[in-house]
Amino acid sequence: ELKVEQxxxxxxxxxxxxxxxxxxxxxxxxxxxxxxxxxxxxxESLFVLLSNGAVKQEGRLMASxxxxxxxxxxxxxxxxxxxxATYFCAVGPYxxxxxxxxxxxxxxxxxxxx
Amino acid sequence: DxxxxxxxxHLITATGQRVTLRCSPRSGDLSVYWYQQSxxxxxxxxxxxxxxEERAKGNIxxxxxxxxxxxxxxxxxxxxxxxxxxxxxFCASSQGPWDEQYFGPGTRLTVT
Numbered sequence: 095e096l097k098v099e100q101x102x103x104x105x106x107x108x109x110x111x112x113x114x115x116x117x118x119x120x121x122x123x124x125x126x127x128x129x130x131x132x133x134x135x136x137x138e139s140l141f142v143l144l145s146n147g148a149v150k151q152e153g154r155l156m157a158s159x160x161x162x163x164x165x166x167x168x169x170x171x172x173x174x175x176x177x178x179a180t181y182f183c184a185v186g187p188y189x190x191x192x193x194x195x196x197x198x199x200x201x202x203x204x205x206x207x208x
Numbered sequence: 209d210x211x212x213x214x215x216x217x218h219l220i221t222a223t224g225q226r227v228t229l230r231c232s233p234r235s236g237d238l239s240v241y242w243y244q245q246s247x248x249x250x251x252x253x254x255x256x257x258x259x260x261e262e263r264a265k266g267n268i269x270x271x272x273x274x275x276x277x278x279x280x281x282x283x284x285x286x287x288x289x290x291x292x293x294x295x296x297x298f299c300a301s302s303q304g305p306w307d308e309q310y311f312g313p314g315t316r317l318t319v320t
Contacts (some may be wrong), residue, residue, distance in 0.1 A: 126306070136210070136298065137311040182251065186306075189239065194305045195264055198251040 096121045098185050100199035107173050108207055114204045116166040117183035125186030126166045127196065130179045137182065141168075161178050173206045180204070211235065212301050212312035226287040229315045233280055233301030239263070240282040241302075241309060242274055246295035254298045257282055258305045289319045 097120040107113050117126070125144055129137040141150045141185055143159035143166060150157050154177065156169045180203045183194040213236035221227055241289050242254040249275035257276035268274075271289075276282045286293060296316050300309040 128260060129311075134296075134316075136313045139308065140309065142308055184251075194256060194258075194302065194309075195241070195253040195266055196243075197253065200250055 096197045098197050098199040100202050103200055104203050106205045109174055110172050117166040117199055119164050119185045123185045127184040128157050128168055129182045132179050143172050175206050178206045210310040212310055214299050214312040214315050218316050222320055223289055225289050229297055231282045231285040231299030237301035237303050238299050239302045239305050240276055241300040242284050243298045244295045294319045
């Protein structure tokens with residue numbers, strides 16, 4: 095069974111600081127997704143990583159994927175308050191019999207303090 | 209706005225009752241997924257349909273069932289509701305069975 099683990103689960107940081115969220119998964123998989131969720135809201139797609147070594151950046155967020163280590167990172171640069179949210183990584187289809195389900199990590203609740 | 213619509217937004221009902229949640233996928237998307245988000249279980253995959261046929265099943269209880277209709281909208285039926293069924297239920301859609309999934313706004317179910 096595929097397991098996806100994120101750490102840290104809670105992250106409180108100051109504005110202007112940098113930090114990294116880690117996502118480990120247990121089985122070889124094609125695809126890794128990062129989503130953002132604001133309280134009570136839906137999931138907003140941030141990044142789709144499809145191959146080993148993939149790196150994508152959008153504003154202050156950068157995501158990378160190492161399929162050999164089964165590890166993805168979400169790096170936050172010079173955090174601002176607007177980045178406060180819960181961030182989920184999700185691993186995509188990993189075998190034919192699993193369909194196209196996404197398996198989610200527990201989520202990292204990020205709070206950026208002034 | 210992802211283009212996926214879900215109704216209703218909120219639903220409050222009593223234990224033992226039955227409810228139906230509805231999802232309309234993005235235009236052109238053939239695949240629909242249902243996920244449950246609760247405090248104790250996190251985000252869990254329930255079931256997937258592709259072009260009207262069930263494609264994958266996750267941790268979906270026997271009291272729950274779903275279907276996808278010819279117009280591609282989907283319904284999730286929850287019966288004999290228990291307090292523990294209280295959760296946010298998300299529908300997602302994708303063009304093909306392996307494409308990126310776009311999530312709807314969710315239906316918040318409260319069972320009292």
